[in-house]
Amino acid sequence: MNILKRKITMNPILFTFFILISMIVASIVTMATFYLYQSLFNQNHSANNFDKIETVYEQINNEYYKDIDEDKLIDSAIDGMVEGLEDPYSEYLTEEELSQFDESISGNFEGIGAEIEQRDNEIFISSPIKGSPAEKGGLQPKDQIIGIDGDSIEGQDVNDAVKKIRGEKGTTVTLTIVRGNQQPFDVEITRDKIHMDSVSHQSIENESTDIITISRFQQGTHKELSNVLDKVVNNDHNHLILDFRNNPGGLLDEAVNMIGLFVGDNKVAAILETRDGKQQEVKTTIDQVDGLEDKTITIVLNEGSASASEVFAGALQDHINATVVGESSYGKGVVQTTKQFGNELLKYTNSKWLTPNERWIHDKGIKPDKVIKPSIYKHLTMLDSDKVYKENSKGEDIQFIEFGLQSLGYSIKSPNKEFDSETEKALKAFQQEYEIKATGEMHGKTTDTFMKVIFDHLRNDDPQMKNVIQFVTQT
The missing domain is CATH 2.30.42.10 (PDZ domain)
Known part of the structure; x- marks a missing residue:
């Protein structure tokens, strides 16, 4: 029996290519099978969790001994999920709370x-x-x-x-x-x-200085700032101070637009980073105000300066080397986004933010280039007008009284925690000035008058800002 034998030959390159393709196809099939299994597992796992929630809801709805408010039960379940994040910046807002939220960003x-x-x-x-x-x-x-x-x-x-x-x-x-x-x-x-108009302006002619105070970042803040800057660049002052003390933040978009006024268009204002490490640059879309480059830029922060205030300060530090003075800021380095459900809103943290030079300031704050403390502000307390403070009294309240008298111009050499003859003499001078019987004791009408004068002094005199101006003009 004759057997016909045929020899099949294949080009070695083609053979190698065929083997490689086979390996790739096999890998794809294996990976697809793995991801399909993983997806099904995750879906089943999620489904089991939602089944548990639904079962609990139905159990309570059907068998609780009183009638229940179903909407309140659902809202409480959602609140519980958000609270489980243990994140002070994430929250679920009801219709009433959403209205309050809208008010806060409109001013x-x-x-x-x-x-x-x-x-x-x-x-x-x-x-x-x-x-x-x-x-x-x-x-x-x-x-x-x-x-x-x-x-x-x-x-x-x-x-x-x-x-x-x-x-x-x-x-x-x-x-x-x-x-x-x-x-x-x-x-x-x-x-x-x-x-709240979120921007105010003060011009100090004899110091060649403008002070712009930004109280929060609400809708339209960047337009308010732009209008003030148009006036500032038309004077011949050398120094511009941007006051963000006690500014809790607000809308990130407003901060980005404000950064653009100082650094120009298409500059990185901040970098958002998600939990998988992916980064997204947030860039400015507003042109720089002409004339600002001729002025020194100083930013004032304190422990109440948070969030968008820190985004702004960090960007100006990185881009134009702006000087930061005051105290360390709050240290909020995360960003929230929102998702609306009808008349309710979920606000949750979805990323952290970095400065343009990729600094993360969370829980650390932005450190000032020059520490300028607020003097009496640090010792501020509320005195009880029913309590009597007199010679030989001791404690934190006495230190506050002495700092207060000193800041008002009365003779106190070195404030401490002891009410001595120097304190009594200064207090009598205060009482005489405000037509109160000069007993040298702090209580009743003296206390009430003292607290009012101190608060007015802090608002109108602002000794910390005086020290900032002195630093800026002498540097």
């Missing part, structure tokens, strides 16, 4: 004018807005609120606190405050209708 609302936040189930003042009833009442960044109108707020969240603090113009609210290691004290504040 129109009725209340005390303070940004508050929740940290570890405790409520704190983040920043009192400049010129607001909160600032006039003496509230400071990092003040802890433990009570509202005599009731403890232990266990309540920040939205509950906001509802109680806000109210109609002319009504009052009493906050119980803990400041550092001091004993709790009450502050009564009269609510007001607050429209």
Whole structure:
């Protein structure tokens, strides 16, 4: 039997190519199978979790011994998920809370004018807005609120606190405050209708200096700033000071536009970084204001300067080497985005932000090039007018009294924590000036008058800013 044998030959290059293609196809099939399995596993895992939520909901809905509010139950479940993030900047806003949120970014609302936040189930003042009833009442960044109108707020969240603090113009609210290691004290504040122009300007002719104060980043802030800068560049002043003290932040888009006014179009304002490490550059889209390059730029920060304030300061440090003075800023290096569901809103942290030179300032803040402390502000406390402070009294309150008298021009050489003859003499001089019986003791009418004078002095005199101006003009 003859067997026909045929020899098949293949080009070696073609053979190698065939083997390579086969290996690639096999790899793709293997990877596709793995990802399909992983996807199905994740879907099943998620489905099981949602089944658990649905089962609990139906169990409560069907068998709870009282009628339930289904919407409230769902909102509570969503609140619980957001709270599970343990992120003070993420929250789920109901229709009422969304209305308050919209008010805060438009600059129109009725209340005390303070940004508050929740940290570890405790409520704190983040920043009192400049010129607001909160600032006039003496509230400071990092003040802890433990009570509202005599009731403890232990266990309540920040939205509950906001509802109680806000109210109609002319009504009052009493906050119980803990400041550092001091004993709790009450502050009564009269609510007001607050429209905050977010930018104000002061020109100091004899110092060749302009001061622009930015109180928050709300809708239209960059336009307000642009209008002021158009005036500033037309004078012959050498120095421009940008005051961001107690500015809690706000809209990132406004900060980016404001950065453009100083550094120009198509410059990196910040870098957003997601949890997988992917980065996105946020760039300016606004032209630089002509004439600013001829002025020194100084930025003033304190521990109440947060979020968008820090984005702005960090960008100007990196791009034009702007000088930062004051104190370290708050240190909020994360960004929130929003997703609206009907009349409700989910606000959550979706990325961290870096300066153009990729610095991350979270929990560290922006460090000043020159530390300029706010003198008496650091020692500010609320004195109890029912308490008597006199010679031989001791403590933190005495140090505040002495710092206050010194800042008002009375003779106190070295403020300490002891009420001595020097304190008594200075206090008598104060009492005589304000037509109060000169007993040399601090209580009653003397205390009330002293606190009012001190707050007016801080608002109008601003010794810290005087030191900033001195630094800027002599550098």
